[in-house]
Amino acid sequence: MRVILNIIWLIFGGFWLALGYFAAGIVCCILIITIPFGIAAFRIGVYALWPFGKTVVEKPTSGVASVIGNVIWVIVAGIWLAIGHVVTAIAMAITIIGIPLAFANLKMIPISLMPLGKDIVDA
Numbered sequence: 603m604r605v606i607l608n609i610i611w612l613i614f615g616g617f618w619l620a621l622g623y624f625a626a627g628i629v630c631c632i633l634i635i636t637i638p639f640g641i642a643a644f645r646i647g648v649y650a651l652w653p654f655g656k657t658v659v660e661k662p663t664s665g666v667a668s669v670i671g672n673v674i675w676v677i678v679a680g681i682w683l684a685i686g687h688v689v690t691a692i693a694m695a696i697t698i699i700g701i702p703l704a705f706a707n708l709k710m711i712p713i714s715l716m717p718l719g720k721d722i723v724d725a
Contacts, residue, residue, distance in 0.1 A: 604654040611703050615690045616651050619707075622686055623647030626679045639675055642717035649713070649722045653706050657725045664719030672716040683714040 608616075627643030630636040649656060661668075672680075691707035694700035713720055 607654045607702060607706075608652050610699070611653060611706065612651060614700070614703065615694060615707070616653070619683075619686060619690060619710075620647045620650040622683060623650055626683065630679070638671065638718065639678070642675070643679070645722060646710075646713055646717055650710065653710065655725050656722055658713045658720050658722055661719050661721050668719030671718040675717060676715055680715040680717075684711050687711050687714055 623643045624647045627640040627647060630640035630643055649658075687707045687710055691704040694707060695704035713722075
């Protein structure tokens with residue numbers, strides 16, 4: 603079932619969301635100080651391509667630097683990516699088959715807002 607949902611996800615929204623994350627990652631990698639944001643964006647972009655069967659967990663080693671970085675991320679790119687998830691979730695929730703995809707979109711909003719200090723693992 604995960605494979606079927608991931609394929610439908612990829613076709614109806616996952617590809618475009620991943621492109622948004624990859625674009626944010628490329629922009630963040632331009633400056634040396636924002637490279638950690640770029641790496642996080644690429645990591646979440648891969649998660650946005652194939653989200654079913656994966657989950658987000660807190661890193662036990664994250665600290666104050668992650669919190670400060672997350673505040674900067676929300677201001678620079680996080681809010682726009684979260685808005686993309688909400689708009690895509692609304693569009694997917696229109697059909698019955700899209701309801702699980704809409705829930706997956708809403709599940710990705712916290713990591714799109716605060717990616718530092720989190721890890722994506724297999725469920």
